[in-house]
Amino acid sequence: MFEIVRKKQLNDSVVLMEVKAPFIAKKAQAGQFIIFRVDEQGERIPLTIADYDREAGTITIIFQTVGASTKELAELNEGDFIKDFVGPLGVASHFDEGIKKVAVVGGGVGCAIAYPQAKLLHSMGVSVDLIAGFRNKDIVILEDEMRAVCDNLIITTDDGSYAKKGFVTNALQEQIDAGVNYDLVVAIGPIPMMKFVCKVTEPHGIKTIVSLNPIMIDGTGMCGGCRVTVDGQIKFACVDGPDFDGHKVDFDELMRRNSTYQKAERERGCRLLNQEVK
Amino acid sequence: MANMSLEKVKMPEQDPNVRNKNFEEVALGYDEIMAMEEATRCLHCKNKPCVSGCPVNVRIPEFIEKVAAGDFAEAYRIITSTNALPAVCGRVCPQESQCEGKCVRGIKGEPVAIGRLERFVADWYMKNGTDKTEKPQSNGKKAAVIGAGPAGLSCAGDLARKGYQVTIFEAFHKAGGVLVYGIPEFRLPKKIVQKEIDKLSELGVTVETNMVIGKVLSVDELFEMGYEAVFIGSGAGLPSFLGIEGEGYIGVYSANEFLTRINLMKAYLDEYDTPIRHAKAVAVVGGGNVAMDAARSAKRLGAEHVYIVYRRSEAEMPARAEEIHHAKEEGIEFLLLTNPTKVLGNENSEVCGLECVKMELGEPDDSGRRRPQPIKGSEFVLDVDSVIMAVGTSPNPLLRTTTDGLEANRRGCLVADEETMKTTREGVYAGGDAVTGAATVILAMGAGKKAAAAIDEYLQNK
Numbered sequence: 001m002f003e004i005v006r007k008k009q010l011n012d013s014v015v016l017m018e019v020k021a022p023f024i025a026k027k028a029q030a031g032q033f034i035i036f037r038v039d040e041q042g043e044r045i046p047l048t049i050a051d052y053d054r055e056a057g058t059i060t061i062i063f064q065t066v067g068a069s070t071k072e073l074a075e076l077n078e079g080d081f082i083k084d085f086v087g088p089l090g091v092a093s094h095f096d097e098g099i100k101k102v103a104v105v106g107g108g109v110g111c112a113i114a115y116p117q118a119k120l121l122h123s124m125g126v127s128v129d130l131i132a133g134f135r136n137k138d139i140v141i142l143e144d145e146m147r148a149v150c151d152n153l154i155i156t157t158d159d160g161s162y163a164k165k166g167f168v169t170n171a172l173q174e175q176i177d178a179g180v181n182y183d184l185v186v187a188i189g190p191i192p193m194m195k196f197v198c199k200v201t202e203p204h205g206i207k208t209i210v211s212l213n214p215i216m217i218d219g220t221g222m223c224g225g226c227r228v229t230v231d232g233q234i235k236f237a238c239v240d241g242p243d244f245d246g247h248k249v250d251f252d253e254l255m256r257r258n259s260t261y262q263k264a265e266r267e268r269g270c271r272l273l274n275q276e277v278k
Numbered sequence: 279m280a281n282m283s284l285e286k287v288k289m290p291e292q293d294p295n296v297r298n299k300n301f302e303e304v305a306l307g308y309d310e311i312m313a314m315e316e317a318t319r320c321l322h323c324k325n326k327p328c329v330s331g332c333p334v335n336v337r338i339p340e341f342i343e344k345v346a347a348g349d350f351a352e353a354y355r356i357i358t359s360t361n362a363l364p365a366v367c368g369r370v371c372p373q374e375s376q377c378e379g380k381c382v383r384g385i386k387g388e389p390v391a392i393g394r395l396e397r398f399v400a401d402w403y404m405k406n407g408t409d410k411t412e413k414p415q416s417n418g419k420k421a422a423v424i425g426a427g428p429a430g431l432s433c434a435g436d437l438a439r440k441g442y443q444v445t446i447f448e449a450f451h452k453a454g455g456v457l458v459y460g461i462p463e464f465r466l467p468k469k470i471v472q473k474e475i476d477k478l479s480e481l482g483v484t485v486e487t488n489m490v491i492g493k494v495l496s497v498d499e500l501f502e503m504g505y506e507a508v509f510i511g512s513g514a515g516l517p518s519f520l521g522i523e524g525e526g527y528i529g530v531y532s533a534n535e536f537l538t539r540i541n542l543m544k545a546y547l548d549e550y551d552t553p554i555r556h557a558k559a560v561a562v563v564g565g566g567n568v569a570m571d572a573a574r575s576a577k578r579l580g581a582e583h584v585y586i587v588y589r590r591s592e593a594e595m596p597a598r599a600e601e602i603h604h605a606k607e608e609g610i611e612f613l614l615l616t617n618p619t620k621v622l623g624n625e626n627s628e629v630c631g632l633e634c635v636k637m638e639l640g641e642p643d644d645s646g647r648r649r650p651q652p653i654k655g656s657e658f659v660l661d662v663d664s665v666i667m668a669v670g671t672s673p674n675p676l677l678r679t680t681t682d683g684l685e686a687n688r689r690g691c692l693v694a695d696e697e698t699m700k701t702t703r704e705g706v707y708a709g710g711d712a713v714t715g716a717a718t719v720i721l722a723m724g725a726g727k728k729a730a731a732a733i734d735e736y737l738q739n740k
Contacts, residue, residue: 023494037451043543086489087494089490220676223535224535225532239676264553268553
């Protein structure tokens with residue numbers, strides 16, 4: 001059992017939790033993830049490690065309530081326990097020496113994962129532009145935290161209700177057009193966003209790393225539920241990733257595979273709602 | 279006077295057309311009278327060929343004698359002196375190629391039903407046994423076991439009996455390995471696995487779940503924490519795919535994923551959160567026990583047609599004869615000498631067919647098995663909406679890539695001495711599928727036992 005020591009609602013649907021998990025906190029690195037199971041009947045769901053505190057022995061997760069399991073998790077409070085919490089899983093992000101200028105691009109709740117990447121790069125002495133995109137003003141998260149770990153924070157909102165109007169891809173394109181020379185782009189967010197960031201960088205030959213989020217069960221390489229096609233080869237995102245070269249990823253296949261259980265998920269979401277009405 | 283009947287006493291089973299719609303156990307087990315009657319078929323041979331056929335050398339004629347006399351508690355004591363998981367082994371061992379394969383009664387007629395008797399004794403004891411398991415005297419030494427599958431459980435049990443303080447580190451949220459995620463409820467009820475594991479806890483074995491060794495702790499760190507020996511029983515859980523076109527379509531599963539969703543996550547029960555697709559027609563590719571388990575599970579989820587697609591003939595199938603028989607009874611359709619060439623998908627990228635080619639057996643290959651070859655022009659499309667790949671697994675690279683000095687062979691299997699299970703790293707032993715590649719539960723348990731004996735000797739002399 002793993003205790004929730006801090007809970008903070010970041011916006012209407014995004015929650016931050018700090019979870020006591022000393023073994024994981026000792027080893028966790030940027031880019032890795034955990035798998036949680038809320039209770040005995042629960043499913044196993046992966047979440048990227050947003051931050052860790054080795055001394056306090058805690059792991060920070062930031063998640064959006066998109067379905068039944070994240071909703072159940074969001075209903076827990078400080079002092080409550082999560083049944084299972086396993087990690088750190090996946091390969092830690094690796095950045096080559098000699099990188100000078102990087103754009104880290106985050107979309108929505110993906111900013112929670114872009115944040116530790118930016119933090120790591122920043123601590124390596126790399127100049128970081130952080131481009132964070134949100135649908136509107138109300139759902140902007142982690143603004144101060146992000147500002148602290150980059151040289152230049154560009155926030156975009158789809159509807160222009162806050163900061164710059166447009167998508168992250170527009171902002172990235174503008175930077176490139178303005179002559180900023182990026183050695184690397186790191187993109188984390190919804191799959192279409194990552195796909196289009198790759199479309200922007202490809203003609204310029206800028207290496208682009210994406211963090212993939214396929215369906216997972218065990219997260220240790222024993223089922224292949226999370227398989228993705230990278231450069232024509234089958235890879236298991238849980239052990240070979242989750243970071244991959246975005247120019248080689250088959251995003252369309254990933255998007256389709258992630259829709260496998262849409263119907264079952266909707267029905268279960270509805271069941272939960274009905275229970276509450278009663 | 280021995281009972282000279284040529285046939286085993288029949289074991290009651292659920293009717294095939296009832297059981298293929300539920301996940302309850304198929305074979306219902308002997309009652310006391312059936313067990314005593316079957317026990318009298320044993321001739322008590324002097325040279326005991328059956329015992330040499332058992333990888334953990336259960337003292338078979340001795341326990342059978344007690345069953346015949348109705349002293350089931352004593353029979354249990356004899357079995358468990360060498361076998362930590364009798365209720366499991368009695369159910370899932372391929373007895374026809376082990377103990378029963380060597381039974382003298384099998385020369386003319388059926389062998390003694392050793393597996394059914396072992397199962398009966400274990401089940402009887404779970405219901406009626408009274409002895410408390412006594413915690414052995416501690417010898418003050420700590421040993422770590424990586425993986426709570428059959429190899430790890432048997433190694434841990436033996437070490438605990440010798441007085442070691444044993445901790446098992448398990449990556450999943452539940453102990454049991456393939457016994458909980460792989461073998462379905464209808465062959466091996468999970469309640470029974472849990473009871474066997476509880477018995478190990480009574481011996482003082484601690485199980486730490488959610489611990490992926492190689493990630494959260496390294497083997498070196500286990501030694502730093504005071505463990506003086508480490509046994510690796512991490513299995514062969516990495517599934518293979520065929521590499522044919524269309525394996526990314528929705529509805530293509532590895533058997534590991536399909537069975538994990540069903541067995542470990544209980545996706546077939548409404549009150550559990552993990553979803554699974556309910557297909558109308560399913561092709562299971564492969565001919566081993568895992569393929570049979572996947573096919574029979576798919577049928578129970580309501581598929582109208584379930585096909586076993588296997589590229590050789592039935593004689594070459596690695597699955598147990600009994601499982602093939604059960605699968606056929608339940609309506610599984612066998613497409614032998616058939617090889618998949620391409621998964622077909624519809625506009626939503628869901629599986630809508632499996633293109634296959636007919637095969638014929640050619641010359642024997644290196645392994646002595648006749649090599650199947652495609653028959654030109656025999657391609658056809660099987661009308662299915664799900665495909666389950668049960669074409670083998672290999673060891674997960676996690677431990678060998680994170681532990682210095684641990685050698686593996688070309689297939690990724692850890693190198694270990696056949697008798698002592700000692701690896702290339704001092705104090706580190708390994709056994710089960712991690713060493714052999716995918717094999718059987720009882721071979722893994724045998725390896726765990728050997729390793730426990732070798733670890734004991736190593737630490738006694740250290």
